[in-house]
Amino acid sequence: MRLTVIGTGYLGATHAACMAELGHEVLGVDVDPDKAAALAAGQVPFHEPGLPELLAEHTASGRLRFTTSYAEAGAFGDVHFVCVGTPQRADSEGADLTYVDAAFAAIAAHAAPDALLVGKSTVPVGTAGRLAQTYDTEVAWNPEFLREGFAIEDTLRPDRLVFGVGSARAETILREVYAPVLATGTPLVTADFPTAELVKTAANAFLATKISFINAMAEVCEAAGGDVGTLAQALGHDDRIGARFLRAGVGFGGGCLPKDIRAFAHRADELGVSLGFLRDVDAINMRRRDRVVELTRELCGGAVLGARVAVLGAAFKPGSDDIRDSPALNVAARLRLDGAEVNVYDPEAMDNARKAFPLLGYAVSAEDALRGADIVLHLTEWPQFRALDPERAAALVNRPNIVDGRGVLDADRWTAAGWRFRALGRPAPRGEKA
Ligand code: UDX
Numbered sequence: 030m031r032l033t034v035i036g037t038g039y040l041g042a043t044h045a046a047c048m049a050e051l052g053h054e055v056l057g058v059d060v061d062p063d064k065a066a067a068l069a070a071g072q073v074p075f076h077e078p079g080l081p082e083l084l085a086e087h088t089a090s091g092r093l094r095f096t097t098s099y100a101e102a103g104a105f106g107d108v109h110f111v112c113v114g115t116p117q118r119a120d121s122e123g124a125d126l127t128y129v130d131a132a133f134a135a136i137a138a139h140a141a142p143d144a145l146l147v148g149k150s151t152v153p154v155g156t157a158g159r160l161a162q163t164y165d166t167e168v169a170w171n172p173e174f175l176r177e178g179f180a181i182e183d184t185l186r187p188d189r190l191v192f193g194v195g196s197a198r199a200e201t202i203l204r205e206v207y208a209p210v211l212a213t214g215t216p217l218v219t220a221d222f223p224t225a226e227l228v229k230t231a232a233n234a235f236l237a238t239k240i241s242f243i244n245a246m247a248e249v250c251e252a253a254g255g256d257v258g259t260l261a262q263a264l265g266h267d268d269r270i271g272a273r274f275l276r277a278g279v280g281f282g283g284g285c286l287p288k289d290i291r292a293f294a295h296r297a298d299e300l301g302v303s304l305g306f307l308r309d310v311d312a313i314n315m316r317r318r319d320r321v322v323e324l325t326r327e328l329c330g331g332a333v334l335g336a337r338v339a340v341l342g343a344a345f346k347p348g349s350d351d352i353r354d355s356p357a358l359n360v361a362a363r364l365r366l367d368g369a370e371v372n373v374y375d376p377e378a379m380d381n382a383r384k385a386f387p388l389l390g391y392a393v394s395a396e397d398a399l400r401g402a403d404i405v406l407h408l409t410e411w412p413q414f415r416a417l418d419p420e421r422a423a424a425l426v427n428r429p430n431i432v433d434g435r436g437v438l439d440a441d442r443w444t445a446a447g448w449r450f451r452a453l454g455r456p457a458p459r460g461e462k463a
Contacts, residue, residue, distance in 0.1 A: 099139050157193055
């Protein structure tokens with residue numbers, strides 16, 4: 030089939046490459062000529078394992094091309110996927126639909142009468158219905174659930190496909206697009222527009238709630254002397270609860286969960302339904318960042334003014350160079366404002382971090398960040414940080430203080446090497462040298 034993918038950011042670039050991988054002829058469309066040219070040359074402007082290779086393969090074969098022209102896209106495609114961003118609005122918690130509306134208007138002006146316009150962006154419920162009423166060309170909604178770092182896997186081998194459709198024709202077209210994925214037994218849920226839109230927002234709300242639930246338990250553990258790691262392990266053995274997304278720590282960030290739960294609560298308010306618990310989910314999440322700042326102050330003797338702080342991690346999660354709403358950088362920036370000298374290291378996100386937080390210090394390696402530090406904060410769980418040797422690390426720092434904001438370091442090993450070790454939701458290890 031001939032598909033276009035409108036908006037070639039994180040979601041669009043991945044979707045375009047994966048649709049080519051499925052055997053379709055794909056034209057990526059972006060209003061930014063530099064972005065389109067870079068992708069056409071096989072350059073991916075963000076870190077996503079496997080994507081550069083996929084892009085190179087399919088641009089070289091000619092199956093995947095990029096353009097800035099909606100006229101070209103309209104003439105080319107049978108199906109147009111809209112993959113533009115829906116950031117948080119500047120003036121409220123709601124989603125900014127400027128890019129979605131502009132993309133639909135532009136492609137609808139050029140699409141063939143029997144084309145299908147398929148939204149993939151995460152939108153407030155009601156958007157698909159509104160767009161379907163606005164344009165003569167048929168609209169469908171097909172939400173994505175891809176995780177950064179696993180985007181290709183999640184697109185080619187998803188847990189499920191969701192088609193929000195208003196006709197049997199739209200369903201048939203989408204089945205044809207995804208035929209190779211469906212052939213492997215991927216579950217398909219066909220729904221009306223509002224349900225399809227809600228699947229995405231509900232899924233992200235559930236995941237965020239699960240993380241904030243365990244982080245609230247971490248707060249209780251801190252007050253009562255319990256250990257949230259052991260608690261999560263025990264809870265996770267219950268199949269009804271499940272062990273995934275129960276990792277307590279400095280909380281969730283990124284370009285999706287934080288903004289999506291705010292937009293969902295906001296949209297629910299508009300519909301007269303209170304999803305106030307999502308505001309608690311958000312608040313618990315933000316309090317974990319406060320807690321890291323508080324622990325840092327405590328370990329620095331009450332104030333961080335003049336303290337040298339090594340921050341391990343800048344990306345919002347490992348496997349990504351995305352720093353949007355990153356807990357690590359939020360904590361780093363706050364300590365810098367409090368007068369600490371902060372040195373950040375991240376294996377992938379240094380350029381993005383430097384651009385967004387030019388006043389922070391940046392190290393060339395984890396060891397370099399540790400050199401002379403009064404305290405080390407482990408805030409993104411990259412494997413290389415877990416592999417640090419506590420004895421060698423102790424020889425580099427000025428004072429052996431560490432806060433494990435991700436709950437993955439071995440407290441006993443670090444303590445045995447002479448470190449004062451603190452982790453969120455866990456008691457201070459026994460046998461610590463004061
Ligand atoms: C998320 C959803 O998982 C995905 O389905 C959706 O399409 C987009 O949003 P992503 O933002 O890539 O994907 O990251 P994810 O792997 O879900 O992690 C989100 C955040 O939660 C990260 O900051 C991560 O560190 C944090 N997290 C995750 C925890 O703090 N604890 C956990 O147990 C799991």
